[in-house]
Amino acid sequence: MSRLLKLGIPKGSLEQATVDLFRKAGWDIRIASRNYFPAIDDDEISCSLIRSQEMSKYVERGTIDVGIAGRDWVVENDSDVEIISDLVYSKVSRRPARWVLVVTNDSPVRKLEDLGGKTISTELVGFTRRYFADRGIDVNVEFSWGATEAKVVEGLCDAIVEVTETGSTIRANNLRIVETLMESTPVILANRQSWQDPWKRCKIEQLHTLLEAALRAEKMVGLKMNVPHDRVEDIIRILPSLNRPTVANLYRSEWVSVETVLHEKEVRCIIPELVRLGAQGVIEYPLTKII
Numbered sequence: 001m002s003r004l005l006k007l008g009i010p011k012g013s014l015e016q017a018t019v020d021l022f023r024k025a026g027w028d029i030r031i032a033s034r035n036y037f038p039a040i041d042d043d044e045i046s047c048s049l050i051r052s053q054e055m056s057k058y059v060e061r062g063t064i065d066v067g068i069a070g071r072d073w074v075v076e077n078d079s080d081v082e083i084i085s086d087l088v089y090s091k092v093s094r095r096p097a098r099w100v101l102v103v104t105n106d107s108p109v110r111k112l113e114d115l116g117g118k119t120i121s122t123e124l125v126g127f128t129r130r131y132f133a134d135r136g137i138d139v140n141v142e143f144s145w146g147a148t149e150a151k152v153v154e155g156l157c158d159a160i161v162e163v164t165e166t167g168s169t170i171r172a173n174n175l176r177i178v179e180t181l182m183e184s185t186p187v188i189l190a191n192r193q194s195w196q197d198p199w200k201r202c203k204i205e206q207l208h209t210l211l212e213a214a215l216r217a218e219k220m221v222g223l224k225m226n227v228p229h230d231r232v233e234d235i236i237r238i239l240p241s242l243n244r245p246t247v248a249n250l251y252r253s254e255w256v257s258v259e260t261v262l263h264e265k266e267v268r269c270i271i272p273e274l275v276r277l278g279a280q281g282v283i284e285y286p287l288t289k290i291i
């Protein structure tokens, strides 16, 4: 019997970064203009484009089995879903997005308490209300449909709670961060019943393993070299690795082959050192997955 896993891809800010990550993990997802059901090169998966804000609701009720969406919206919706994994990427970087309390540069507000009795505009209304209520600060939280930064500039509110990644929107509007309220990364979230189904769970775990492996491999490279037997200890001492470098014998030789995995930025410092210590035939190669 052929089985199908219903997968939700986040439409909007995380869409392109998610499709790119799937490509690295081994799945080709093709999104045709104005079509909400992307093609995927896996007969066991059917794909839908779903807004990040709504993903957890559809996963909770089982309309889709598994999805990717920002943890922020899962928290906001207070959805009863299985969180399988945090994937640390954003729209343009590999850093978490941050929900920050923001005011204009010339605002007298310096700390959360200064907002008592004031109005805050945000898309994340439930979370913001809970955040201030938990701290005993009475604020008026208004829902914003977007372009939220403009509202604080125009004086339509006293502060905003908005998501930021690079900080460029905040800078461009002459705004100031008072405090970070929450960090958020995309998560893999699954329907609880789907997670209990052995076939679906196995398929979800396949996605989980390969998406994480592709993220982990970014910026990492493999390094391989030949080393005289009596220099191995000196070389191993300076060589970074995920666990321990591999040392293998070379056929009928006094030399050994040493292999390791390290961050690409470490390579430019380490290669001259390796050569100084007697390594030869040093090669660097890209990695696509690390499990």
Ligand SMILES: Nc1ncnc2c1ncn2[C@@H]1O[C@H](COP(=O)(O)OP(=O)(O)OP(=O)(O)O)[C@@H](O)[C@H]1O
Pocket: 011, 012, 013, 014, 052, 053, 069, 070, 071, 072, 073, 090, 091, 092, 097, 146, 163, 164, 165, 166, 184
């Ligand atoms: N640079 C970024 N800008 C906006 N959202 C980001 C960014 N990086 C990551 N995200 C995440 O993308 C998800 C969706 O963000 P958001 O709610 O702003 O909707 P959107 O996809 O940007 O659509 P819209 O055009 O309505 O803003 C959130 O989980 C958010 O944390």
Ligand SMILES: O=P(O)(O)OC[C@H]1O[C@H](OP(=O)(O)OP(=O)(O)O)[C@H](O)[C@@H]1O
Pocket: 013, 146, 147, 148, 149, 162, 163, 164, 165, 166, 167, 168, 169, 170
């Ligand atoms: O810190 P930065 O890197 O500048 O990113 C933050 C901005 O990105 C998002 O807007 P988005 O692109 O989702 O457009 P939107 O205004 O339609 O939400 C968010 O709402 C901020 O305005």
Ligand SMILES: [Mg+2]
Pocket: 013
């Ligand atoms: Mg947005």
